[in-house]
Amino acid sequence: MSGHQGGSGLKRRYTRLSMPELPEVEINRRYFDQHALGQRIVGVRVKDLRILGESREPALRRTMTGRRFVSTRRHGKHLFAEIEDRGWLRIHFGMTGDLFYYHGVKSPSRHPRVIIDFEQKAHLSYDDPRLFGVVELAASPESYIETRRLGPDPLDKAFDARSFSALFENRKGAVKALLMTQEIIAGLGNLYVDEMLFQTSVHPRKTASAITRPKRKAMYKSMRTILCDVIDQKLQGKSYPKRYLIPYRQGGERCPRCGGTIQRTVVFGRTTYFCGTHQRT
DNA sequence: TTCCATGTTCCGCA
DNA sequence: TTGCGGAACATGGA
Numbered sequence: 001m002s003g004h005q006g007g008s009g010l011k012r013r014y015t016r017l018s019m020p021e022l023p024e025v026e027i028n029r030r031y032f033d034q035h036a037l038g039q040r041i042v043g044v045r046v047k048d049l050r051i052l053g054e055s056r057e058p059a060l061r062r063t064m065t066g067r068r069f070v071s072t073r074r075h076g077k078h079l080f081a082e083i084e085d086r087g088w089l090r091i092h093f094g095m096t097g098d099l100f101y102y103h104g105v106k107s108p109s110r111h112p113r114v115i116i117d118f119e120q121k122a123h124l125s126y127d128d129p130r131l132f133g134v135v136e137l138a139a140s141p142e143s144y145i146e147t148r149r150l151g152p153d154p155l156d157k158a159f160d161a162r163s164f165s166a167l168f169e170n171r172k173g174a175v176k177a178l179l180m181t182q183e184i185i186a187g188l189g190n191l192y193v194d195e196m197l198f199q200t201s202v203h204p205r206k207t208a209s210a211i212t213r214p215k216r217k218a219m220y221k222s223m224r225t226i227l228c229d230v231i232d233q234k235l236q237g238k239s240y241p242k243r244y245l246i247p248y249r250q251g252g253e254r255c256p257r258c259g260g261t262i263q264r265t266v267v268f269g270r271t272t273y274f275c276g277t278h279q280r281t
Numbered sequence: 282t283t284c285c286a287t288g289t290t291c292c293g294c295a
Numbered sequence: 296t297t298g299c300g301g302a303a304c305a306t307g308g309a
Contacts, residue, residue, distance in 0.1 A: 018287075019286080019287040020288085021287060021288090021289080024287090032298080050304095050305090072290090087289080090291090092285085092288085093288085094288055094289080095286070095287070095289095095305095095306095096286090096288095096305095096306080096307085097287050121309095129306055129307065130286090130288095130304085130305050130306050130307080131304080131305055132288060132289075132304070132306095133288090134289095134306075168304080170297095171297090171298095172297075172298075173297080173299080174298095174299095177298080178299055178301085181286095189287055189288070190286095190287050190288085191287040192287085193305090194287090224286080248288095249287090252285090266298085269299085269300070269301075270287085270288095271285085282301105284308105285307105285308085285309085286306100286307095286308090286309105288298085288304105289303100289304090290302100290303085290304090291301105291303085292296085292300105292301090292302085292303105292309105293300090293301090294298105294299085294300090295297100295298085295299085
């Protein structure tokens with residue numbers, strides 16, 4: 001993972017990040033580190049109980065109040081924050097989750113679901129208009145990952161090209177389905193799966209096990225590059241790098257790589273964009 | 282008003 | 296066991 005400090009992007013607010021996939025969760029993790037770590041928690045307010053997952057509100061309040069967050073971790077699209085001597089808080093951002101740190105009485109954000117109060121009127125708000133996210137207590141990241149059988153994180157140092165390639169063995173389904181399945185690899189979402197297939201000229205419906213070893217290696221490199229570059233670009237407040245598919249997700253557009261036509265279809269139940277010319281079956 | 286949405290889970294079926 | 300399609304969740308924006 002790119003370990004350097006976030007730039008001006010971490011000072012963003014109060015505009016939303018785009019929908020949360022791995023890069024957005026990583027940016028939120030650094031935002032959490034910068035603003036919430038080490039501060040004493042004086043209160044927890046749950047504005048909508050539907051966001052809580054397995055945890056109950058009194059348990060959440062009791063566990064966190066009077067404590068501090070001492071570290072964070074990210075695995076896939078899950079953010080874990082360690083509560084001193086009390087386990088962990090897990091945040092999943094769903095489709096529309098986001099974090100806002102602010103001072104004062106009134107939340108500047110529009111859909112606060114859980115607000116963590118710190119000393120001196122500082123607050124961290126978890127916002128989520130669509131309520132698909134989850135904020136709950138967890139024993140540890142490891143236990144959660146094991147219980148949910150989550151696959152490796154794409155940016156984990158120990159997750160190398162060989163391990164990535166091994167995921168394709170005996171998989172008869174579409175490569176897009178493989179990459180989207182969190183139990184196989186945890187953290188890739190619709191947008192970035194389409195992007196890495198586009199950049200490596202792989203058709204989203206191609207049978208995973210039929211993809212050659214060299215191609216898998218290229219996909220691995222593309223995956224890491226895309227995720228790291230997007231994190232860096234977004235931290236700098238920039239848009240997507242040149243020749244990315246992402247800005248062309250409307251269909252009928254010209255492919256920025258080969259001039260072909262960008263097609264729209266559905267794979268694994270998700271809207272899928274690809275270039276009909278250079279991404280072959 | 283209708284359609285769409287970058288996530289996840291569950292169910293039925295092959 | 297694997298794989299796939301569809302529905303459901305809840306809300307806002309184009």
